[in-house]
Amino acid sequence: MxxxxxxxxxxxxxxxxxxxxxxxxxxxxxxxxxxxxxxxxxxxxxxxxxxRTPHAYLTERRVERAQDLLRATNLTVTEVCWLVGYSGLGSFSTRFRRLVGASPSEYQARWARTGPPHVPGCFVLMHGLRDRAGGSAIPEKPSAERTRGESSA
Incomplete structure (x- = not known):
């Protein structure tokens, strides 16, 4: 149906x-x-x-994002756990292992040996905080029209 x-x-x-x-x-x-x-x-x-249920769908999204962070950054497993929305490392690790077939630490170590260089975790954390605060990474340049209008006033 x-x-x-x-x-x-x-x-x-x-x-x-x-x-x-x-x-x-x-x-x-x-x-x-x-x-x-x-x-x-x-x-x-x-x-x-x-x-799948909404909870299962949410779990899959969180684990997919965790995989991205573990592959591409030098964040710790605990930092990744918090960034993807888990409040406990145990539940995060259990769900990660069930969906991926390896613990987050094993997964990260495997990619550290074979993957591209990592993005420093401080960049990821700063970017994430700016996104939540509604800020922008690059300040807007005033348009030429606005600049001309301001200088003639």
Whole structure:
């Protein structure tokens, strides 16, 4: 049995919220509200449409992002754990191992030997903090038109 087409827009909106805010605490009530559905109806429709529960989908997104960070940066496993939205290293490591087949430390060590040079963790942390504060990495240059208008005044 498929999900009615009119519900797909709300389900996509909830899935996009998970993709965008994977590192934030997301609960079923908030995701259901994003989709405009009751909690349990949302849960059933999401699982039917995407083949996994919202929690499983969120876990996959977090682990995928953790893999990216472990491959490309010199952040510690604990720092990665916090950056992708886990509050405990044990639950992060357990879920990571279940989905990837190796512990986060083993995964990072394997990529350290074979992968490209790492991005310094301080750059990742600074960039992440600026994104959350709404700042920009590069300040905007005033346009030529605005500059001319300001100088003639």
């Amino acid at each position: 498929s999900v009615p087409e009119d519900l797909l827009v709300g389900l996509r909106r909830a899935r996009d919220r998970i993709d965008r805010y994977y590192a934030e605490p997301l609960d079923l009530d908030a995701l259901a509200a994003t989709a405009g559905l009751s909690k349990y109806h949302f849960l059933r429709c999401f699982a039917r449409t995407y083949g």
